[in-house]
Amino acid sequence: MLAKNAVWKDITLYVHRTMINIIEDFIKTGLSYEKINNDGEECVCLDIFVDDEKFSININTKNEVKYTFDSDTISIKDFMEMLDVYIYSAKTVCYQVDKTCHFDDMTIKEFEKEFPKYLENIENNEVLRTDVYKYQTFTTMEVDKSKNDKKICVTNSVANIVDTWDSDGEMIDNMIDMAIAERPDVFYERFWTSSIKRIINEQKRILRTIEYNYKSQISFLRITRKCIMNLKNPRDHVYRGYTFSMLPEVVDDYYRYANAANHAFLEELVQVAWKPSRYQDWCLDDDEKVRIASYRQT
Numbered sequence: 625m626l627a628k629n630a631v632w633k634d635i636t637l638y639v640h641r642t643m644i645n646i647i648e649d650f651i652k653t654g655l656s657y658e659k660i661n662n663d664g665e666e667c668v669c670l671d672i673f674v675d676d677e678k679f680s681i682n683i684n685t686k687n688e689v690k691y692t693f694d695s696d697t698i699s700i701k702d703f704m705e706m707l708d709v710y711i712y713s714a715k716t717v718c719y720q721v722d723k724t725c726h727f728d729d730m731t732i733k734e735f736e737k738e739f740p741k742y743l744e745n746i747e748n749n750e751v752l753r754t755d756v757y758k759y760q761t762f763t764t765m766e767v768d769k770s771k772n773d774k775k776i777c778v779t780n781s782v783a784n785i786v787d788t789w790d791s792d793g794e795m796i797d798n799m800i801d802m803a804i805a806e807r808p809d810v811f812y813e814r815f816w817t818s819s820i821k822r823i824i825n826e827q828k829r830i831l832r833t834i835e836y837n838y839k840s841q842i843s844f845l846r847i848t849r850k851c852i853m854n855l856k857n858p859r860d861h862v863y864r865g866y867t868f869s870m871l872p873e874v875v876d877d878y879y880r881y882a883n884a885a886n887h888a889f890l891e892e893l894v895q896v897a898w899k900p901s902r903y904q905d906w907c908l909d910d911d912e913k914v915r916i917a918s919y920r921q922t
Contacts, residue, residue: 643711643852650681664844666725669683674710679707716855732836742754744820751846751848756840766778
């Protein structure tokens with residue numbers, strides 16, 4: 625099936641070039657995105673999902689770059705070579721950019737001043753997520769502008785994490801991750817709105833049980849998600865639990881691959897298995913068979 629593989633290589637080369645451009649742009653811009661507050665610990669992370677594998681590039685405030693594959697730190701050379709190999713045989717390639725600003729001791733009063741600034745700066749293809757850790761609860765809000773141009777999807781949830789702190793008041797990372805992932809929320813709501821004011825008021829309502837001057841660990845995350853290639857299903861935008869908006873070229877590539885691969889397959893099949901009787905059985909309809917039979921009789 626040489627022709628079929630050639631078409632596959634053609635598509636994956638396009639995907640690979642696109643991914644290289646995204647990586648180069650990500651490394652070049654680094655932490656140069658618009659900063660609202662410099663008091664927190666900032667970092668930017670690019671996660672690349674190739675089928676079930678995850679490649680990550682992380683840049684910290686010192687512009688130090690770390691490359692990881694399957695949670696192991698590797699060199700940039702190994703990273704790029706492995707990415708090329710995995711993309712060549714992939715059916716789905718997606719990426720996600722997280723721009724995080726984390727505060728270890730922000731009060732709710734300070735948070736309510738900062739939140740509208742972050743909210744005003746998110747773009748149509750982004751999700752703004754805020755995480756508030758206090759001693760008893762983990763509160764999160766996701767403001768998603770990637771699903772609809774006119775309305776914003778807002779999700780609020782509260783989880784109980786009272787037993788995930790040690791005796792010194794420090795969070796135990798593995799326990800809190802497990803609690804957030806596996807426990808049912810004590811509160812959950814989802815709504816659509818076009819009102820920024822309503823989003824701000826809902827955030828205040830969710831946090832009203834926390835004293836204004838109580839210092840909490842708070843994170844602001846700006847998330848961008850895209851799907852570069854999805855040959856499994858061009859209309860299925862959900863991957864690994866995330867919702868991605870797809871690049872316009874992906875659907876064209878999908879159908880171009882499918883049509884070209886089928887054509888190549890049929891051409892090779894006819895070349896290998898061609899025989900007049902089989903050709904008539906496989907390739908002619910009933911009317912054509914009757915017409916050919918009449919030629920033989922004459």
